[in-house]
Amino acid sequence: MQSKVKVGDITKVSGEVNIAAGNIVKNIRTIYHRSLTAAEEAAKTRSWENKLLAEGVVSYLQRLQQQTKRHDENGSPYKGLLEYRLEDAEAFFGRNAAIYDLLAVMDRGPLTILHSESGAGKTSLLRAGIIPRILAHGHLPILLRPYNRLPSEVLRRAFLPDLSQSPILGKAPLRDFLSRVSNILGSKTSLYFLIDQFEEFFNHVDVKEQETFITD
Numbered sequence: 001m002q003s004k005v006k007v008g009d010i011t012k013v014s015g016e017v018n019i020a021a022g023n024i025v026k027n028i029r030t031i032y033h034r035s036l037t038a039a040e041e042a043a044k045t046r047s048w049e050n051k052l053l054a055e056g057v058v059s060y061l062q063r064l065q066q067q068t069k070r071h072d073e074n075g076s077p078y079k080g081l082l083e084y085r086l087e088d089a090e091a092f093f094g095r096n097a098a099i100y101d102l103l104a105v106m107d108r109g110p111l112t113i114l115h116s117e118s119g120a121g122k123t124s125l126l127r128a129g130i131i132p133r134i135l136a137h138g139h140l141p142i143l144l145r146p147y148n149r150l151p152s153e154v155l156r157r158a159f160l161p162d163l164s165q166s167p168i169l170g171k172a173p174l175r176d177f178l179s180r181v182s183n184i185l186g187s188k189t190s191l192y193f194l195i196d197q198f199e200e201f202f203n204h205v206d207v208k209e210q211e212t213f214i215t216d
Contacts, residue, residue: 019068019089019132027138028068031189032061038184049166054184056159060142064135084128092128095121099129106130106192126194134192140185141192148204151195152213174213 019025039054067086084092102125106112114122126143134141146154152174156163159181163170169177182191195201201210 019087022136023138024089024132024135025065025068027135028061028065030138031140031185032058032065034186034189035061035184049169050180050184052166053159053169053180056161057181057184060159061140079124084124086127086131089128089132092124095125095129098125099133102130103133123196126196130194138188139190139192141194143194143196145196147197147200150205150209150213151193151198151201155193 035054035057039051039058042048042051042054064086069087079088102112102114114126116122131141131143142155142158144151144154144158155174156170156177160166160169169180178191182189185191201213205213
């Protein structure tokens with residue numbers, strides 16, 4: 001019997017965001033400290049794999065926090081053909097209606113498909129529009145671009161880059177793996193997976209592996 005996927009409330013932050021003064025950095029730090037505590041507790045009980053996974057979540061949050069810092073010294077809001085990222089959220093103007101509509105759809109259920117022509121700005125919308133607002137609500141977004149690899153493998157490696165160190169978690173059903181991650185994050189934090197360029201999944205992944213990912 002499959003457990004119900006938890007969906008967090010993400011519909012109330014749809015306007016402009018302020019990374020530094022708002023809840024984004026604060027919430028990342030809160031989840032970080034919660035995960036660090038989980039790692040310490042796992043160490044006390046000698047639960048090696050839980051400790052390794054909790055440390056992997058901590059490492060992911062550290063990388064995420066680095067992404068909130070702007071690297072463009074000129075502070076220009078114009079990116080040309082480059083995509084907007086989390087660090088550009090404060091300068092990502094003119095897409096509030098699209099952001100609100102997409103958040104409203106995401107809030108209705110565990111699966112949302114965003115489809116449009118190439119070059120419409122889907123990646124920028126996710127990185128600079130949706131991800132900051134997920135973080136502003138205290139939830140954790142994971143952006144994946146798996147290309148010719150299974151999304152489940154890319155997802156595991158986001159927390160455990162070297163799966164050989166944790167063979168049980170590396171081979172566990174994805175639902176069990178995510179359940180452990182959710183336990184580390186705590187009941188107030190939902191996981192959101194945003195899979196970019198998902199069409200590559202059908203073009204480059206073996207059919208049997210596709211079925212495994214869908215049913216896992």
